[in-house]
Amino acid sequence: MVNEKNLFVAQVCHIQAAEPKGERFDPNQSDEQRRSYDNLILLCYPHHVETDDSKQYSTERLRLMKADHERVFGQKLFQIDERLLHKVSAEMERYWSHIDHLHREHHVVSELAIEIDVNATYLTLANQATALVTSMSEIQDYLIESERLKAEQEAATGTEPGPNDFEMLYLGLTNTITKLSVTLVQMEIRYLEEFIKLNPSDSAARQRLEERKSEFAQLATGAGYAD
Known part of the structure; x- marks a missing residue:
């Protein structure tokens, strides 16, 4: 997410594509659903490219990856010694x-x-x-x-x-x-x-x-x- 120069290099990615022909595109989704938080995931560029393989990275798998990450890091409270x-x-x-x-x-x-x-x-x-x-x-x-x-x-x-x-x-x-x-x-x-x-x-x-x-x-x- 952050490179060796301390620059933020992550990308906000769609789990289900925003456009037809995109990976995991769902025609039944509304535009509002496509840009909603639930349909977005933060990835570094290499992993963004890797997840273009929609067979290996299905909608369910990406949602599970996001949920697991949020459970471990997103809700972790700051702790003091x-x-x-x-x-x-x-x-x-x-x-x-x-x-x-x-x-x-x-x-x-x-x-x-x-x-x-x-x-x-x-x-x-x-x-x-x-x-x-x-x-x-x-x-x-x-x-x-x-x-x-x-x-x-x-x-x-x-x-x-x-x-x-x-x-x-x-x-x-x-x-x-x-x-x-x-x-x-x-x-x-x-x-x-x-x-x-x-x-x-x-x-x-x-x-x-x-x-x-x-x-x-x-x-x-x-x-x-x-x-």
């Missing part, structure tokens, strides 16, 4: 508890610590990241407008150019970027912990999670606001 699910859940619960302890008790400058809510969901973090991006855009707009007004005033008065808006440029923008960086790392951890529950054999994702967990533990004790 519950043992691994509980293991990952317990592991991440311990991790977030540890992060909360580090952040509350061991931050290098607690009064300037970037806020971290260890119970924040992925959606909450995504909304927070979106808001921070908006804040960065607003800061940028403010700085552009501020510089434009300063330039106009200096040109009108003939004075020397003044200093840039230090507080907004070096504090506002810096703090927003820092907060956004922390939020994005936490978002990725939240995503990866759920992804691994569903894809336990993905070693690259597991390695990425461990790297991000280590990075976030450092942020929990070191990320702070510029003041």
Whole structure:
């Protein structure tokens, strides 16, 4: 159904042909019946050609093949390794508890610590990241407008150019970027912990999670606001 280049190469085939002279054509069928789901089967090209042998592949045989395949694969529910699910859940619960302890008790400058809510969901973090991006855009707009007004005033008065808006440029923008960086790392951890529950054999994702967990533990004790 899918080739080595990951291209879908299957064909939707008629069990009983859509046109006269076609394999297994039934003149008593209506056009609606010919194009209905019951009269269609998904085959790769080689098997499509092979089933042109209507003596070997009768209508009954093709319908049976389709029914057998659907019984085995079509109704098979997605299953998760519950043992691994509980293991990952317990592991991440311990991790977030540890992060909360580090952040509350061991931050290098607690009064300037970037806020971290260890119970924040992925959606909450995504909304927070979106808001921070908006804040960065607003800061940028403010700085552009501020510089434009300063330039106009200096040109009108003939004075020397003044200093840039230090507080907004070096504090506002810096703090927003820092907060956004922390939020994005936490978002990725939240995503990866759920992804691994569903894809336990993905070693690259597991390695990425461990790297991000280590990075976030450092942020929990070191990320702070510029003041």
